Amino acid sequence: MHKKSLKKIYAILHKKFGPQHWWPGDTPFEITVGAILTQNTNWSNVEKAIFNLKKVKALNAAAMSRLAHEQLAALIRPAGYFNVKAKRLRSFLDFLNDEYSGSMTKMKKIDAVVLRYQLLSVNGIGPETADSILLYALDKPVFVIDAYTKRILSRHGIMEADADYHQYQQLFHDSFDNDTALFNEYHALIVRLGKDFCKPRPLCSSCPLNSISPLYV
DNA sequence: GACCAGGCACATC
DNA sequence: GATGTGCATGGT
Numbered sequence: 001m002h003k004k005s006l007k008k009i010y011a012i013l014h015k016k017f018g019p020q021h022w023w024p025g026d027t028p029f030e031i032t033v034g035a036i037l038t039q040n041t042n043w044s045n046v047e048k049a050i051f052n053l054k055k056v057k058a059l060n061a062a063a064m065s066r067l068a069h070e071q072l073a074a075l076i077r078p079a080g081y082f083n084v085k086a087k088r089l090r091s092f093l094d095f096l097n098d099e100y101s102g103s104m105t106k107m108k109k110i111d112a113v114v115l116r117y118q119l120l121s122v123n124g125i126g127p128e129t130a131d132s133i134l135l136y137a138l139d140k141p142v143f144v145i146d147a148y149t150k151r152i153l154s155r156h157g158i159m160e161a162d163a164d165y166h167q168y169q170q171l172f173h174d175s176f177d178n179d180t181a182l183f184n185e186y187h188a189l190i191v192r193l194g195k196d197f198c199k200p201r202p203l204c205s206s207c208p209l210n211s212i213s214p215l216y217v
Numbered sequence: 218g219a220c221c222a223g224g225c226a227c228a229t230c
Numbered sequence: 231g232a233t234g235t236g237c238a239t240g241g242t
Contacts, residue, residue, distance in 0.1 A: 081237040
């Protein structure tokens with residue numbers, strides 16, 4: 001029922017912000033690492049960690065697998081939660097090495113539904129991280145829901161604030177055909193809108209979406 | 218100093 | 231099944 005709303009919002013955001021050129025990362029492996037590191041963390045902090053990993057040429061599955069926990073944690077320290085995230089990267093590496101010989105290219109050949117299920121079984125990979133990997137690292141037509149998506153859609157009365165991840169995702173999947181490029185751009189635009197206008201508080205009175213549903217402080 | 222950032226797992230009731 | 235808490239850095 002909100003299909004038109006989602007299409008209209010996309011049009012507004014795309015006109016205002018233009019193409020976002022996501023994901024900021026060069027290889028499927030780098031994008032996957034970024035997806036884990038950015039959990040509840042500002043992207044600028046993740047960039048510092050990525051830079052450290054590149055500096056020691058550890059931004060590939062083989063090299064990163066050889067690092068000790070302490071080494072890996074030290075390199076990703078700027079991204080915060082470094083002990084937790086070092087463990088999560090290790091869990092993903094174990095999965096990648098065991099199931100796909102350390103090859104993102106092999107992983108990409110697997111069906112999205114099967115792969116999503118596998119990724120969710122990896123410790124430290126939840127719905128958003130799994131879907132970010134599927135969409136941005138592996139070009140699968142899966143929409144990514146994040147805190148900004150929930151905040152923006154609920155504030156504009158399109159979804160209940162307490163709806164779960166799958167309900168939000170279903171709304172996007174129902175509103176558009178499986179369009180990887182559109183899903184890529186739309187999620188990036190939502191993050192852009194969120195960063196610029198949709199903080200937890202105060203409510204934003206100059207939101208670009210006010211033509212849909214004005215919000216007042 | 219308080220608040221926020223592109224979550225997730227686990228404990229406890 | 232719902233609700234609470236730990237994890238941590240760096241920018242505003």
